[in-house]
Amino acid sequence: MKKFWILLSAITFAIGLTACAAEKEEAQPEKTETEKAAEPAANPKSVMYKFYMSLVSSINEADADLNAYEGADEPTAEDKAAASESAAAVAAKVEGLEVPAELKDQTADLEAALTDIAESYQLKAEELKKDAPALEAADEKFAQGEEKIGAAFESLEMNKPSLAKEL
Structure with a gap:
């Protein structure tokens, strides 16, 4: 039974991390041309x-x-x-x-x-x-x-x- 709970906890944790990573990617706005030009060559x-x-x-x-x-x-x-x-x-x-x-x-x-x-x-x-x-x-x-x-x-x-x- 302990193995089941550990496995269930690991799956829940992985799903939570995936969701957080997806939110972080969506929150970053697209760079403008000026910002792209300002990046170092x-x-x-x-x-x-x-x-x-x-x-x-x-x-x-x-x-x-x-x-x-x-x-x-x-x-x-x-x-x-x-x-x-x-x-x-x-x-x-x-x-x-x-x-x-x-x-x-x-x-x-x-x-x-x-x-x-x-x-x-x-x-x-x-x-x-x-x-x-x-x-x-x-x-x-x-x-x-x-x-x-x-x-x-x-x-x-x-x-x-x-x-x-x-x-």
Whole structure:
């Protein structure tokens, strides 16, 4: 019987808390445009970090077959075809990324970096369709993009990341 009363008390308590929380949410008025404008702007370092991590995760979502090809001792023709498709998918994902508005001072560097990185993966996709692919030009293009990302980080007094190590 004690267990029943304890359980009943816990349920009643939970319902009471839920009701109080709902009343508190209803009591808060909607913010006006002036109040929204008066709120502090987002921390650019935080926005930059989130943008960078979204770039890393976008690439990592699609580059598994490419990484497997590049890491294989003797890749097969199927591995090479899958790597080409993987590289094209990465290029499309990177092209779809947008630089956040809060990073207006770094937009030029970041957009140029995204372009270079997307081009590097597109070059890899095209090279992997050849009998003897040469990926050096694609790697150089990637390094250029990585440098531009580093410049954007340094403009915010942040350490340069190594995108290649993240992938």
